[in-house]
Every structure is written in structure tokens, then in C-alpha cells.
Amino acid sequence: MRYSRRRQNNEQGLAVIFIFFFFIVLFGAIKYYLTNDNSSEISYDDSEISMPDDLYEWNGHSYYIFSNVCDSWESAKAYCEALDGYLAVISSEEENEVLYAYLTACGLSTAYFGYSDSEEEGFWLWVSNEDSNYTNWASGEPNSESGKEDYAEFYWKYTDGTWNDGSYTRGTVSDQKNFICEWSFVLNSQEDDNEAAERVASDAGSSDSETADSGMADGEAVNDGTTDGGTMDSGSAAEEIVVIE
Secondary structure: OOOHHHHHHHHHHHHHHHHHHHHHHHHHHHHHHHHHHOOOOOOOOHHHHOOOOOOOEOOOOOEEEEOOOOOOOHHHHHHHHHHEEEEOOOHHHHHHHHHHHHHHOOOOOOOOEEOOOOOOOOOOOEEEOOOOOOOOEEEOOOOOOOOOOOOOEEEOOOOOOOEEEEEEOOOOOOOOOOEEEEOOOHHHHHHHHHHHHHHHHHHHHHHHHHHHHHHHHHHHHHHHHHHHHHHHHHHHHHHHHHHHH
16 A cells, blocks of 8 residues: 555656646747747748839938838848848938838838847847947837847837837737838939939920921011011002002
8 A cells, every 4th residue: 555655656746747847848949939040031932022112212212111021030131132222220310200200100110120139149230331320229128028139120119219129029029020121322213303304305395396486476477567568569559550540
């Protein structure tokens, strides 16, 4: 009897230990999923890449917010570069205000841009060679709350345009797959300038044509005058005939 109880106690102890280690493994798997680095992951089809028609333009640069086309920040970075742009670099308070206003005008509240400490924790770098010492962190940020929050973003919680450090939907609460691409040139305005140049040339041609038409009209008027003069001469001749009679 004592042997059976001892065996039963041992089995119960082993069961407790098994359950304990099971939850440790489960917790580790969940943590790995949330914090796993997918820097090499490209989560879009190259055939889906195309330059948007409605770029937002400001201060000689162009911007566009993409949604739900990339599953990682690294993939978003590659996506912008495939379009000859880069994840947005914010260089001033004015640019920050402009981009945040653009974000909210699009009906969005969260978007990533090109600022990260993924290479070295706590050492934040911009993605391009564009110099910028500007930062606009919200109070208490960055805090790497989920253990892998390596990317700066406009965040739904901070409605004044200040920044949060996020994990691109891999642990950050209520995160979204939105990111801002930037181009160091203006596309639409250049097209408009060309169209304007064509219109100027067209208007100039029309003016020359109108001037020529006006000259023709004046010539016609002169001819009419000559005709009137001829009529007057004819009248004079009629008077002379009356005098002879």
C-alpha cells in the first residue's frame, strides 16, 4: 500500500513538472513569434509594385502612404526602394506636422517611417543619407515595450503627431501595416509644368494667328475703303454727265 501511494505521488510530481515545462516551452514559442527578426522577409509580389498617381507633394518632395502591402518593416523599406524612393525621413517640425496632417487626412492614425534601432538597440538611424537630427518622441518613448520595438511610427495613441517605437504588428498593441514612402523630387508638378509650357506655346501660336487675321481684316477694311472711293468716283462721273446735258 505504501509503495502504491509513493508511486502515485511520484507520478503526480512528474505530471506537475511536465505541465510546468510545457508552459515554459509554450511561452518561449509565443515570445519567439512576437519578437522574431524577419529582416530578410519580402512579403509582396514584385508585379504588384507601381508608382501611385496621387502623390502628396510638399517642399520639393513627394510622399505616399501604403497600407497592408508589406508584413515587415524591412519589407516596407525594400518596397519604397523598389519605387526609387525610401521610407520617409523627417527633418523638421514643419515636415512632421505636414506628414501627420497628411496621415489623418487619409483617415489613418498609425504609420511607420524610416527611423530604426534594429541594428543596435538604442542607436537610432535614418534609412537614407539625408541628414536629420530631428526627433519627436512622445513622453516615455521609445521604451521597447514588446522587446522588439525597433521602428519609429506615428501612433494612434498620440494624437499630437509625436512618435512611438513599434514592432510593425509583431507585439505592439493595435498596430497597423501602414508606412510612408518619400521621393526627393516632385513628379506631378513637373508634368504640370510641361503641360503649362505647351499651353503657353499654343497660346503664343494662337496670338500670332489672331494678329494675322486682324491684319487681313484691316486689309479688307482698306479694300472696302477703296471700293467706297470707287463708288464716290462713280458718283462724281454721274455729276459730270449731268452738267454736260
